[in-house]
Amino acid sequence: MSTRVDHEQRRAQIAEALLRIADTQGLQAASMRVVAAEAGVSLRLVQYYFHTKDELLMDALARLSAQLQVRMQKWIAAAGSPPNPRSIVTAILSSILPTDAESRRITRTYAAYYTLVLSEPRLAEQHGTTYPDMLESFLAKQIRAARQSGDVSAERDPELTAAGLLAMTNGLGSSVLGGQRSGEAALAVLSHHLDELFGPAAATDLSPR
Amino acid sequence: MSTRVDHEQRRAQIAEALLRIADTQGLQAASMRVVAAEAGVSLRLVQYYFHTKDELLMDALARLSAQLQVRMQKWIAAAGSPPNPRSIVTAILSSILPTDAESRRITRTYAAYYTLVLSEPRLAEQHGTTYPDMLESFLAKQIRAARQSGDVSAERDPELTAAGLLAMTNGLGSSVLGGQRSGEAALAVLSHHLDELFGPAAATDLSPR
DNA sequence: CAGGATCTGATACAACCGTATCACCAGTCT
DNA sequence: AGACTGGTGATACGGTTGTATCAGATCCTG
Incomplete structure (x- = not known):
């Protein structure tokens, strides 16, 4: 049950990035790649913590x-x-x-x-x-x-x-x-x-x- | 100044199709191709009467x-x-x-x-x-x-x-x-x-x- | 009747989308 | 020590997007 990083914290970091983009540019601008960039992580990471976009949304x-x-x-x-x-x-x-x-x-x-x-x-x-x-x-x-x-x-x-x-x-x-x-x-x-x-x-x- | 078809009528036909899609499926589903299909015309025609999507919108x-x-x-x-x-x-x-x-x-x-x-x-x-x-x-x-x-x-x-x-x-x-x-x-x-x-x-x- | 404007079709393009795959590294547990 | 699992990167795939291009119709005008 050991994890190098705090999952909840990472998920929050990414979700917050999504919300920031939804606020400033609207949801239609919030693609997985843009969210990843905003959160300062790789696209793969976003996929890892949220298996699908709906889940992230x-x-x-x-x-x-x-x-x-x-x-x-x-x-x-x-x-x-x-x-x-x-x-x-x-x-x-x-x-x-x-x-x-x-x-x-x-x-x-x-x-x-x-x-x-x-x-x-x-x-x-x-x-x-x-x-x-x-x-x-x-x-x-x-x-x-x-x-x-x-x-x-x-x-x-x-x-x-x-x-x-x-x-x-x-x-x-x-x-x-x-x-x-x-x-x-x-x-x-x-x-x-x-x-x-x-x-x-x-x-x-x-x-x- | 001769036109085979009535421009205004065609524009209305296409714009109405756009509105119908916006109503039933939302604007994000209203791509040029979908609008063309809904209006029963070719994609090219939509482009012809509305040079850009913003214009159509x-x-x-x-x-x-x-x-x-x-x-x-x-x-x-x-x-x-x-x-x-x-x-x-x-x-x-x-x-x-x-x-x-x-x-x-x-x-x-x-x-x-x-x-x-x-x-x-x-x-x-x-x-x-x-x-x-x-x-x-x-x-x-x-x-x-x-x-x-x-x-x-x-x-x-x-x-x-x-x-x-x-x-x-x-x-x-x-x-x-x-x-x-x-x-x-x-x-x-x-x-x-x-x-x-x-x-x-x-x-x-x-x-x- | 020739010529040019008006109109329409088919297809191509580059960019982006969400998602999937393959490989690799770093720790933990047995 | 060695296998296993969690975490991460790079890259690819099929599909859709808005827009552009090339061609060919159809019709009015001179």
Whole structure:
């Protein structure tokens, strides 16, 4: 059971290279050879650690998804103490919006995967497609809590509202990536809708640390 | 100035074939040869009418954009007489949502182009990127009118609200394409938010004719 | 009717793709 | 010590890509 090098580390090194290329040049530019060059290894090595390209693609996607989850956790944790539904919802949605370098990278890379999933739906099943649903119901739970405490009007349906907010955030992200508006402008749109959903209340602190 | 065949018709025939492939298999599957086969012509002919692949890609995108505009016009016209801001906004947004075969085709094809634009931003300038901005300000105008007639709360900023609604609709469209929810479910989310924006009033008639 | 523009077919090209193969080196285990 | 396995390099294979070239049709115009 002895290995000269750390497999996991090597796989990470290569997968990260793939993600870097997907971010800057799109997935269609990420050939095995280009990935190998970006990672600073030989083509053979890429083949050795990932028997097929699909395997590499899937592994990298899993890592990307993990990175996003870590980021969201960080933003939620920094959402203010004690955490209330509003700050949690605000933190989650803001963390998805491409406003800083990291989120822009993640969002752009996800977008690169998006069309791949559209033309190859089998990939969706393989990867945790259930994840966005979990996120949506988590948001709905927060909104329901806020509604019971009177911070949100009783007329709002929690599920529909959560779905709408998440979709809006994704749509805003797309427009930022497409260069149609700045990250700050997108955040302003989101904030306006959150102000309207919850009371016109408090200041909106953002970003962790 | 004599031509045996109608150039425009031939170009349309080929470009339509490209769009059909982009819809069903994604843009990366739309090679010159495949497009030629789909259009039922020889590879040489495709090259003859479109000197380069970029030219074909751009021409097809322009046609797609025109198709969407026609569809939106049709929906607006059928939005009810006399048209009021609410019905117009509802018509526009619903027409974008992938609920029927045509809109699903258009949305999916647009999505196929999306990542292409991300990795090759120069394409965006070439194409009418100003179009979504026009749409957004048109929506804002409708909302401002509804605000002045008292149908929309004065606290709503027309521009921010319009941007949010459009982004939400785009985001909902993405989730439908991704198989996360049905077109009807997306429409329910949108309707809920429109009900909340305008009064809880009238029935929501949709789809033309 | 000759001549030139318009249109179409067949085929070639160099580059790149994902994947596979063959050979070799360096450690570990029996 | 010797066989075996994990890790690595160089190179080749068949296929597909966008584009180019050479040839031959078909038709309008002078």
